[in-house]
Amino acid sequence: MQSRPWIQLFNITMCAILFFAVFPVPVQPADQASGQVLGGSPEAPIKIEVFSDFECPSCRELYLDVMRRVLVEYSSQNKVCVVYHEFPLAMHPYAREAARYAEAAARLGRDKLLMVYDTLFMNQAQWAEDGQVEATVAKALSRADFQMLKKVMLDPGINASIEKEILLGNQYRIMSTPTFFIYTGGKLQQKVEGRLTFVSLKQFLDSRLK
Amino acid sequence: MTAKMRLIHWLCRIVLAAVFIYSGYVKSELNHSTLQFASAISGYKVVPEKFVYPLAQYFPWIEIALGAWILIGWKIGWSSMAASGLMLFFIGLLSITLYRGIDTNCGCFGFGDRITWKTIVRDGSLFIPALYLVIESWIRMRKKQAALTPTASQT
Numbered sequence: 001m002q003s004r005p006w007i008q009l010f011n012i013t014m015c016a017i018l019f020f021a022v023f024p025v026p027v028q029p030a031d032q033a034s035g036q037v038l039g040g041s042p043e044a045p046i047k048i049e050v051f052s053d054f055e056c057p058s059c060r061e062l063y064l065d066v067m068r069r070v071l072v073e074y075s076s077q078n079k080v081c082v083v084y085h086e087f088p089l090a091m092h093p094y095a096r097e098a099a100r101y102a103e104a105a106a107r108l109g110r111d112k113l114l115m116v117y118d119t120l121f122m123n124q125a126q127w128a129e130d131g132q133v134e135a136t137v138a139k140a141l142s143r144a145d146f147q148m149l150k151k152v153m154l155d156p157g158i159n160a161s162i163e164k165e166i167l168l169g170n171q172y173r174i175m176s177t178p179t180f181f182i183y184t185g186g187k188l189q190q191k192v193e194g195r196l197t198f199v200s201l202k203q204f205l206d207s208r209l210k
Numbered sequence: 211m212t213a214k215m216r217l218i219h220w221l222c223r224i225v226l227a228a229v230f231i232y233s234g235y236v237k238s239e240l241n242h243s244t245l246q247f248a249s250a251i252s253g254y255k256v257v258p259e260k261f262v263y264p265l266a267q268y269f270p271w272i273e274i275a276l277g278a279w280i281l282i283g284w285k286i287g288w289s290s291m292a293a294s295g296l297m298l299f300f301i302g303l304l305s306i307t308l309y310r311g312i313d314t315n316c317g318c319f320g321f322g323d324r325i326t327w328k329t330i331v332r333d334g335s336l337f338i339p340a341l342y343l344v345i346e347s348w349i350r351m352r353k354k355q356a357a358l359t360p361t362a363s364q365t
Contacts, residue, residue: 189242192246195249203264204248
């Protein structure tokens with residue numbers, strides 16, 4: 001059946017309408033969240049914002065296999081700013097406590113924060129089983145640093161910060177962890193729910209940094 | 211072509227075009243989902259890792275172009291054949307993945323659905339309109355050829 005030219009023109013118009021009217025461009029999430037900067041500065045050309053739960057196995061894989069490499073290969077040269085938001089899920093009984101330690105460590109500086117992140121994710125299976133979050137963090141820090149961390153933990157602002165992060169996650173409609181957003185020039189480029197390999201992320205980052 | 215057949219023809223084209231354009235759009239750069247789609251492709255464990263991101267970048271546009279091609283109706287036999295081939299490929303890939311016991315996202319029309327036999331049935335049902343258009347255009351071509359071939363009485 002041969003279509004007449006006016007029918008073809010109508011169909012092309014329909015295609016255009018499908019694109020520009022039926023499928024609106026998604027609303028971009030607000031980009032003014034606090035969070036914990038794990039690497040790079042906010043002026044870096046690319047910003048990655050991760051909503052993560054310390055007790056979630058996929059978050060562990062994302063941090064240890066992907067984000068740590070991003071921190072080494074990109075954030076150290078200030079090409080990518082990596083920001084983590086605590087989003088402890090209610091189904092994980094020790095996730096909030098772990099998030100409190102991370103929030104407190106952030107107040108002691110980025111190196112302490114990274115130590116706490118590393119130890120919490122590397123030993124996730126153990127503390128998620130026995131609930132010994134404090135002992136896990138204590139092993140990673142010096143005695144003096146841990147004492148300081150315990151003092152900071154007394155600040156009620158720690159809980160308030162986590163609540164704020166959860167609220168922010170709800171505003172972003174986070175349904176599962178990990179979920180991360182990638183921005184360039186303040187504009188949303190990608191939204192990813194779940195795991196991603198470093199190879200794919202690297203190819204994406206390199207294409208944007210050209 | 212009767213009015214009923216014309217209606218079926220248009221329904222098949224619209225359904226197929228809408229499916230391909232929508233599924234391409236949700237996975238594309240337009241929906242900020244290239245990396246999400248790359249993650250879904252990785253889940254199938256069939257594509258070498260270095261080809262995953264390029265595939266995630268370009269494949270949605272192939273689907274969108276195919277949907278637009280079907281909707282426009284130019285060389286409908288070829289476009290519906292391409293759609294049938296793609297559907298068969300998807301059904302095969304989903305079946306193999308399910309058989310291998312890999313629990314991953316389908317990545318077909320979004321990123322929430324895990325691969326189950328229902329996913330295969332759903333994708334299989336979309337093969338029907340594509341196959342209908344292929345058969346219809348083949349019959350039409352045969353009729354056209356028969357009309358052009360001079361019969362013994364005419365010579």
